[in-house]
Amino acid sequence: MTKQDILIIHGTDYKEMAKQILTRADVAALIGDRDKQVALKPNLASANAPSTGATTHPQLLAGTIEYLQEHGFHHISVIEGAWVGDRTDLAARAAGCDKVCRTYNVPFYDLQKDSWKEYDAHGMNIRLCDRATAADYLINMPVLKGHCQTLITCALKNNKGLLPNAEKRRFHTLGLHRPIAHLNTLIPDSFILVDNICGDLDFEEGGNPVVMNRVLGFLDPVLCDAYVCDCMGYSPDDVEYIRLAEALGVGSADLSAANIIPLNEDCLPDRKLEMTRRVRTLAAYTAPKDACSACYGSLIYALDRLSDAGLLRRGLPPVSIGQVYKGRTGEIGVGSCTSCHQKHLNGCPPKAADMVDFLRENWAE
Ligand code: SF4
Known part of the structure; x- marks a missing residue:
């Protein structure tokens, strides 16, 4: 898989879809040494169920952990810190993440309780949790959804969950865009597995899910977020942190050079679906x-x-x-x-x- 590739799979067997994306990307080869520390970073920003369009579906976590364990990785963890105002343990429970971790015997680390260090992120000092920097390889698992301040949120902004709470607050005082771009210069090698199952129309905490029944795979977080703009009817120029991250060398927002790889055809919608x-x-x-x-x-x-x-x-x-x-x-x-x-x-x-x-x-x- 190259940084220009965008993997897309449709369906409703989310666990299997996650495994197929990871297999097609050959993530095991991307990680390499089986002794490496692999951290999964879902979006558990708030204590809301995935069906509300707010949080990562647990089936994607289950599929990812199964894939890694089947390929001989033993140092797997799930790391996340909910947003300020919610408790991570409650968010993990609401999303069914705690159950998945117990089932597969994988530790869950609440980053709201983690220690941290300050780093120079291309000219901006940023405090980052130690569990995040201890990971050799990150699997970033954002939800593709709208956001009331930044219009969209996906790969780049999901990494804000790797900050201690005080730093999250500071990011808001700085207007979010510039610190999000700088934060991403600190992130270790990562694969991005996007939950595009039913992300919210315009709020991070969910409430108006839009069913897409898709899972996407990327290596480049900037390309990912530029593609998300396309999916939601925006231009990458509408979301300041995308261009800022691109300028800092985090990735490329050039969708004209992207190579879209569908793994299957789209499927018919669920007729029983409730709309808000x-x-x-x-x-x-x-x-x-x-x-x-x-x-x-x-x-x-x-x-x-x-x-x-x-x-x-x-x-x-x-x-x-x-x-x-x-x-x-x-x-x-x-x-x-x-x-x-x-x-x-x-x-x-x-x-x-x-x-x-x-x-x-x-x-x-
Ligand atoms: S088959 Fe028709 S409804 Fe389905 S994706 Fe193509 S254009 Fe849309």
């Missing part, structure tokens, strides 16, 4: 018929961007999306399935960023 009122409001502008999960999720994110811009109003024709529309005429649709519609956006699936531009230009007055 907020997501239902956006979904009212759509006419889905057998739409694939990631395609439909991207449309919800795109509609949220249009809502932010004040462009949603009564009377707009609903946007067709889904496999039933193949060969059918209609007014407006997104995805290759709607190619017979008067106005349509190609792509299978199209990106949320492209959906935003398309709908902005083509939705009827």
Whole structure:
């Protein structure tokens, strides 16, 4: 696997999906020596269940630990510090992380209770927990979701959980972007396994999950976050810490050079899925018929961007999306399935960023 590669797998067997991504990336070879200390860093920022769109699904932790143990790694740990105001042990319990650690006999370290040291991070002093720096290899397991201050949160910002609480508070006083970029210059070699199962629309603590049923794999955290912008209808230029991290040499946000590797096809959405009122409001502008999960999720994110811009109003024709529309005429649709519609956006699936531009230009007055 190269730093330009983006691995994507769809489905609902999350444990197996995690194992397949790690196998395709050959993470065991990337880590090397079986005696190395491998730390898994989920997102357990708050005491909320993964189904709310806030925290990493425990099945991804289970799949990752199984993969590592099957490949002979014995020094595995899970490390995390919840955000200021929540207790890490409660967050680990809410996400089912504590149970996974017991099942696989892997220690969980609460970084809110860890010691720390101060480091020079490319011209900015940053305090980092000792368990984080003790790891030879990190598996960063963020949730792809929105954030009220930074717009998105994924690989780069997930590493804020490696800080002592006082340092997390200081990051907020510094406006988050610059310290997040500098923090990432201190992070050891890592693989990024992204939980893109049902991340929240725009809040770190969840509440409005958008079902995508995807798991992604990256080596480059900057490329990861740039891709997340695309998935949520933003530009990487909208998120200051991405460009700052790129300038510090953490990685590249050049999506034109990215090599997207799908491990399978998208699958049909779960018909029993419950939507929150907020997501239902956006979904009212759509006419889905057998739409694939990631395609439909991207449309919800795109509609949220249009809502932010004040462009949603009564009377707009609903946007067709889904496999039933193949060969059918209609007014407006997104995805290759709607190619017979008067106005349509190609792509299978199209990106949320492209959906935003398309709908902005083509939705009827
Ligand atoms: S364009 Fe059609 S087949 Fe392709 S992802 Fe969207 S709904 Fe699925």
